Amino acid sequence: MRYEFEHVLPADIESRSFAIIEEELTRMGRHLKEDEAPVIMRAIHTTADFDYADNLVFSPDAVRLGREALRAGARIVTDTRMALAGINKKRLEALGGEALCFMGDADVALAAKKRGSTRAAASMEKAARLYGNQAGDEKPLIFAIGNAPTALVSLYELIGKGALAPALIIAAPVGFVNVVPAKEQILSLKNVPYIVARGRKGGSGVAAAICNALLYTI
Amino acid sequence: MRYEFEHVLPADIESRSFAIIEEELTRMGRHLKEDEAPVIMRAIHTTADFDYADNLVFSPDAVRLGREALRAGARIVTDTRMALAGINKKRLEALGGEALCFMGDADVALAAKKRGSTRAAASMEKAARLYGNQAGDEKPLIFAIGNAPTALVSLYELIGKGALAPALIIAAPVGFVNVVPAKEQILSLKNVPYIVARGRKGGSGVAAAICNALLYTI
Numbered sequence: 070m071r072y073e074f075e076h077v078l079p080a081d082i083e084s085r086s087f088a089i090i091e092e093e094l095t096r097m098g099r100h101l102k103e104d105e106a107p108v109i110m111r112a113i114h115t116t117a118d119f120d121y122a123d124n125l126v127f128s129p130d131a132v133r134l135g136r137e138a139l140r141a142g143a144r145i146v147t148d149t150r151m152a153l154a155g156i157n158k159k160r161l162e163a164l165g166g167e168a169l170c171f172m173g174d175a176d177v178a179l180a181a182k183k184r185g186s187t188r189a190a191a192s193m194e195k196a197a198r199l200y201g202n203q204a205g206d207e208k209p210l211i212f213a214i215g216n217a218p219t220a221l222v223s224l225y226e227l228i229g230k231g232a233l234a235p236a237l238i239i240a241a242p243v244g245f246v247n248v249v250p251a252k253e254q255i256l257s258l259k260n261v262p263y264i265v266a267r268g269r270k271g272g273s274g275v276a277a278a279i280c281n282a283l284l285y286t287i
Numbered sequence: 288m289r290y291e292f293e294h295v296l297p298a299d300i301e302s303r304s305f306a307i308i309e310e311e312l313t314r315m316g317r318h319l320k321e322d323e324a325p326v327i328m329r330a331i332h333t334t335a336d337f338d339y340a341d342n343l344v345f346s347p348d349a350v351r352l353g354r355e356a357l358r359a360g361a362r363i364v365t366d367t368r369m370a371l372a373g374i375n376k377k378r379l380e381a382l383g384g385e386a387l388c389f390m391g392d393a394d395v396a397l398a399a400k401k402r403g404s405t406r407a408a409a410s411m412e413k414a415a416r417l418y419g420n421q422a423g424d425e426k427p428l429i430f431a432i433g434n435a436p437t438a439l440v441s442l443y444e445l446i447g448k449g450a451l452a453p454a455l456i457i458a459a460p461v462g463f464v465n466v467v468p469a470k471e472q473i474l475s476l477k478n479v480p481y482i483v484a485r486g487r488k489g490g491s492g493v494a495a496a497i498c499n500a501l502l503y504t505i
Contacts, residue, residue, distance in 0.1 A: 077464050251290075
C-alpha cells in the first residue's frame with residue numbers, strides 16, 4: 070500500500086497548515102475577527118480541534134493589550150512545565166520578557182501542603198508576592214494557565230483583593246473538575262484582559278500556543 | 288453571579304476526573320478494552336476530547352509490551368521538549384529508564400540543514416545511531432512522537448532498513464500536512480508494537496499522557 074504524502078518543504082509546513090485551517094474555517098462558514106484569527110488558528114494548529122473556533126472568548130482588545138504587554142517585556146507565569154517548554158522563549162526574551170513556572174519550587178510545595186491547597190494556587194500567590202501590586206515591579210504580568218483550575222481561582226481572589234492586576238490572563242486549563250466554573254469566574258472580570266478557552270477543553274499546549282500566537286504577530 | 292464548584296480535595300481531583308470520564312463513556316455506549324482503557328482515558332483526561340475513544344489504535348498487546356519495556360528500564364525518545372517536560376521522569380527513572388529529546392542538539396540542526404530534512408527526522412537518526420540495532424545497546428527503546436510526521440517517516444525508514452527495532456512507537460503527531468499518511472504507515476508495520484492516534488489529532492500532551500498511562504499502571 071502507498072500513502073499519499075504532500076511534497077512540502079520543512080520551512081513551508083506551517084504556512085501550508087494555516088492555509089488548510091483557513092480553508093476549512095471558510096467551508097464551515099466561520100469568519101474570524103482579524104485580531105483574534107492568529108490566536109484561534111494557532112490553537113487549532115496545536116490540537117487539530119476546530120472546537121477552538123468557538124471556544125475561545127476574548128475580552129475587548131485582549132489581543133492588542135497582550136501584544137503591548139509583550140512588547141514592554143512581560144513576564145509570563147504559567148502553571149505547568151509543559152507550557153513553559155512550549156512558549157517561544159527566544160522571541161519572548163528578545164522583547165525583554167521571561168517565562169516562569171513555580172510549580173516545582175520547594176517553597177510552593179510547602180505552602181500548598183500547609184494550607185491544604187494546590188501547588189498551582191500557591192504558585193499564583195508566589196507570583197503575586199514577587200511581581201504583584203505590592204512588589205513595585207514595573208514589568209507587565211501575563212498568566213498562561215494550561216492545567217489547574219485552582220490557579221484561576223487563586224488569580225481571581227488575588228485580583229479581587231488588589232494584590233494583582235495582570236496585563237492578560239490566558240485561561241486554558243483542561244479538565245472535568247471545576248474547570249468550567251473557574252473559567253466562568255475569569256470571564257466575569259471587568260478590568261482584566263483575558264483570553265479564555267471556554268468549557269472543558271484547553272491544555273498546556275493551547276496555553277503556550279496562545280502566547281506564541283501573540284509573540285509571532287508582534 | 289455564583290459559580291458552582293465541586294468540593295474535591297486536591298489529591299482526589301484526578302480520580303474524580305477519571306470517574307466522570309468513565310461515566311460519560313458509558314453514557315456514550317463505549318466499552319473500552321481493559322488493557323487499553325487507562326491509556327485512552329488519560330488521553331481524554333489530557334484533552335477533554337472524547338474523540339480519543341475512537342482515535343487510538345493499538346497493535347496487539349501494545350500496552351503489555353510497552354509496560355514490559357518500561358519495567359526493563361526503557362529509553363523514551365521524543366520529538367518535542369513539551370512531551371519531554373510532560374513525561375513523569377520520576378516514575379521512569381525509578382524503573383531505570385530515561386527520557387530524551389535531541390531536537391535542540393547542534394549536531395541535529397546541522398544534519399537537518401545539510402540534507403534539507405527536518406530536525407525531527409535527524410533526531411530519529413541520532414537515536415538510531417546511539418541506541419539502534421548497531422549500537423549494541425541492551426535497553427528497550429520507546430518513541431513518543433507528539434509533533435512531527437517527519438519523525439514517523441524517518442522511524443518507518445530506519446525500521447525498514449533494520450537500523451531500529453523499537454519496543455513501542457507512540458505515534459501522536461498533530462496537524463494538517465502529512466500527519467495522516469505518516470500515521471497510516473506506522474499502522475502498516477507488522478513487527479513493531481504501536482499506539483497510534485489515528486487522524487489529525489494528537490500533540491505533545493497526548494504523547495506524554497500515553498507514556499504516563501503506561502508508567503502509572505505498572
